[in-house]
Amino acid sequence: MRKLAIALALGLLFAGMLYLAFGGSRQDPNELIIWTQDFAPGRVVLDSLLAKFSRENPGLLAKQIYYETEELRSNYIIAGLGGSGPDLVYGPADMVGPLHVMGLIQPYDSLLHAEELANFDPMALVRYQGHLYLLADRIGNHLTLVYNKKILPVPPRTTAELLEIGSRLSRDLNGDGKYDTYALAWNFVEPFFFIPFLGGYGGWVMDDQARPTLNTEATIRASKFITLLRERKIVPFECDLDLANQLFKQGKAAMVINGPWSWGGYIDAGVDIGLARIPQVSETGLWPTPMVSATGYCLNANLTGERRAKAIQLLRFLTAPENVLRYTYALRAIPSRQEARRDSIFVKDPLLLSSQDQLSVGRPMPIAPEMRAIWDAMRPAYQSLLNGRLTPEQAALKMQTDAEKLIREMFAD
């Protein structure tokens, strides 16, 4: 009898394990899941929207699960391989390329009507190879010049002004031979921050066929400008994102180049910030071109039938004008719906107006999967340029040859 009880208990344990392993992950048909990489203030807004959706649609429960950007992509790929994953996946437009090539997202073409898409900003409708794969709730995500109004009431409009102002603001205050304040700081680690300057010298990362275009005169001249800023100590010798933020928050950097994700932190730290365009390149007369991307929702390729219809219902709700506007109020984000931009906040909020002004000279971030190889090819060469191991000419050549090699490897059989 005792052995029977033990055997029964073990049997129940096995059954429980098998349920957890194979049955426990089966989704509730009335529970919709979104995986998101949005930063914390954005997730707060999403939470309130999901609660509203669940209230308005009794019987349906929508939830979000947060992952850091890289983790989101890798987990989604793994889940997709196993035929599962969330209903909607939220992230920047450049996730479309790889996820499309892997067959893990499905197009909205037959699921959304042309008339309901008409009011979206064209940049918010992210297409790849002619099919709509991402519907954005926000556009922008672009770098701007952020300045501390107390230190610098009027930001430089051109690079010549930047050099002139920079030499006044970068100073050794205590005479120990080390600079205590800098005019400008930005994250030197990521080539994303190099892109505006590349555009300002007339270059770009790839052509229409997604072939890298990095070994150009524009790359060389942009690189020379950045090294000049360092040589003149207008920017720190080494600087990552954390340090740039710290210097700016402590008033040790008068300006910083950063995106909308950073503004809230600066305001919370008590910095009286203003936004402006990254200064026009005096040599070319061109405005720097930060990459502009939409962020929005892709539909899991594994969804079919009624579940897919419910996911589309949720998508329509999340991209409705009144709902995307919530992000504008909370984050100063630019909504994907043109209708939403008629709101009064767009005529009275200086941050939002400046952000839109910078956006107007930005360029959309390419969504082809080759972009990933280009980032990874640019990063080492850019870092070697900054630490003095490569000349601008060598860095441009290395970016190009590495990008071509990585693209070959990524698409190799």
Place this chain on the structure above:
Amino acid sequence: MNATALAQNFRENRLAYLYILPSFLVLGFVVLYPFLYNIVISFSNMSLSHFLDWRFVGLEQYRKVFTEPLFYVLFLKTLLWTAVNLFFHVTIGVFLALLLNRPLPGRALFRTLLILPWAVPQYITALTWRGMFNYEFGAINLIMQQVFNLAPVQWLSDPFWAYTAATLTNIWLGFPFMMVIALGGLQSIPRELYEAADVDGASAWQQFWTITAPLLKPVMVPAITLGVIWTFNNFNVIWLVSDGGKPADSTHILVSFVYRQVFNYYRYGYAAALSLVIFGILLAFGIRFIRQTKATEAVY
């Protein structure tokens, strides 16, 4: 054990087998299945463009691993990384254990303080060290300049110094484990052996090499084996201190390189093959090292 004896053993210990079955099942799901799947993938062309429609390509991915010169460069760097780290982990760990094994005042406090680097979550330590290695504002360069009047070093932007910075961080993180193991081993050595050696007139140095070292060996060899495997595969420190292999992907060891191939370049087949090569290297090392050092044999 032949089949009859095995069956007899199973009948006699049925309940014991039943009890360990759940853990075998769990291990099967979380270790064995992924491992076997990795082997399968390593013979395939699974990649960005062949993710769901992959096919078997035989030894092609292994050919790529062994024909890429970068593999040998990374292998040598990984060996150097492992050897340097282990050398300092063991020497510092044993040295401190010998000191802490003496009747010092406040010994418990010293032990606690010396275990702290191990107790703090690794990523916090790694990120803290990264901050301290900053060229202009980091504590290391400030101390070097202000206390020792030395020139600042480009810890994070020069490949050699970035590799050194990661190594220093990992030495800091690794010595407490060896110290704790060595201390446990030292405390298990019978005092009578040292008393007898004293009577025979053996010097402290002779006592160390004839009593301490041989009796510490059975404790330290498995710890060193583990240390080699952990350090060889220590992804966290390299990734966090050098921020993903920076500058210029120059600080990668094999395991961080594999991560980049998988999660940045979607080269699943290639990365699976490289992972198995790493596994093979460590397996061969583990077997060879334990046999060579006779670590599993009793000493007294």
